[in-house]
Amino acid sequence: MEQAVEKVFTSDIVQVGAEKFGVIVDEKRLGEFENYLYRATTKSGDERVLRFTHSSHRMYEQVQAELDFLNYVADRGANVAKPYHSLENNFVEVCRTEDGTYFYCSLFEFAKGSHVKIDDVSIWNDTLFYEWGRTLGKLHRLAMDYPHTEHRVTWEEDELAVIQGIQDKEVYATGMELIGKIKKLPIEKGSFGLIHSDVHYHNFFYEEGRITVFDFDDAMYNYFIHDIAIVLYYSLVYWEGTEEEKALFTRHQLDVVRKGYEEENHLDEKWYETLPLFMRLRDVTLYAVLLKKFDDDLPERAEKLVSALYKRIIARKPIVDV
Structure with missing residues (x-):
């Protein structure tokens, strides 16, 4: 992740995003290449993934379009990690940073299973x-x-x-x-x-x-x-x-x-x-x-x-x- 983006991605941003979706977030990141990813848990104990996308990477409309498409295929039986609405019934929530840029926050199903390994012939087949x-x-x-x-x-x-x-x-x-x-x-x-x-x-x-x-x-x-x-x-x-x-x-x-x-x-x-x-x-x-x-x-x-x-x-x- 670019240094300028890392600088404005604070723990307060994570907390704001978590509150908007009503989840508790683990401190350790799952990923940080193009988006920041966190394991999250709902009040009922269900696992989710909370994602933060900086406005330098995607516009709000682009993120919304991504999640609309994902929700469409999920509703029709595709094998995907579906998106969830926030407490305000939005797929995308906006978190403003101290420099006036934004992080777009979204919540997803935590996929079942694990990554496959090419050298595991019991799976790679x-x-x-x-x-x-x-x-x-x-x-x-x-x-x-x-x-x-x-x-x-x-x-x-x-x-x-x-x-x-x-x-x-x-x-x-x-x-x-x-x-x-x-x-x-x-x-x-x-x-x-x-x-x-x-x-x-x-x-x-x-x-x-x-x-x-x-x-x-x-x-x-x-x-x-x-x-x-x-x-x-x-x-x-x-x-x-x-x-x-x-x-x-x-x-x-x-x-x-x-x-x-x-x-x-x-x-x-x-x-x-x-x-x-x-x-x-x-x-x-x-x-x-x-x-x-x-x-x-x-x-x-x-x-x-x-x-x-x-x-x-x-x-x-x-x-x-x-």
């Missing part, structure tokens, strides 16, 4: 992959009938905001070229809409064969196939296997994910043929995000990843051959 696909399929099916909102960005706006900061001319040019190619894809109700956009294995909990997705902060208008590309991409990005091992794994994973997805929604074969485009663009995006986050002081693991990303970007190769 076809049962998970099928449920992962089914979960995405249901979210996409529900999104098709969701009323349009102007308060969530499009994929192009989001990507341009990131790529504009890239200093390397060749990487920048490649990113712009990929955006140009994706822009030419048709926008159709059955394959484009408001999506989570980041359902990798750190953004859901898993228990007894059921996924519960959280963190809709990056929800945007994008192609449905993007969500499937994210599954494949982040299943591999830190794996140091050979190209052949990665290809064999990914083709199998995709086959199982598709079967789960098709239980809830159908995507034409032509969309799966675009997966390399979306995975290549993710390389460019992740490259830009890591360099911005760490500036010129990359930790060893991040430096190794940035090097691999750069090589693939310059070679115009996706992370895996599907």
Whole structure:
């Protein structure tokens, strides 16, 4: 979190937010990358997550639009950590800081289960992959009938905001070229809409064969196939296997994910043929995000990843051959 934001995020802000939702908050934070997250408890003893979003990260209308969409899919049976209203019956409450900026406070269900681990074969298997696909399929099916909102960005706006900061001319040019190619894809109700956009294995909990997705902060208008590309991409990005091992794994994973997805929604074969485009663009995006986050002081693991990303970007190769 930026130092300027950290400076104005006081214990008083946390207390005000907790009071607005009628919960008691643990002192230890659950997370603090783009939002501050706290474990909270209601008067009846139910566990919740209390989130604080600074106004430099999202506008009020953007947070409200995120929670409206989340509530919509939750009410229709999606496996998500649903939002809860405040004591004043609002999904979003405003907490003013000493410098005149704001934190937008919201409350969520505490998802059942825990994060999955790639090296745990008792969990990282076809049962998970099928449920992962089914979960995405249901979210996409529900999104098709969701009323349009102007308060969530499009994929192009989001990507341009990131790529504009890239200093390397060749990487920048490649990113712009990929955006140009994706822009030419048709926008159709059955394959484009408001999506989570980041359902990798750190953004859901898993228990007894059921996924519960959280963190809709990056929800945007994008192609449905993007969500499937994210599954494949982040299943591999830190794996140091050979190209052949990665290809064999990914083709199998995709086959199982598709079967789960098709239980809830159908995507034409032509969309799966675009997966390399979306995975290549993710390389460019992740490259830009890591360099911005760490500036010129990359930790060893991040430096190794940035090097691999750069090589693939310059070679115009996706992370895996599907």
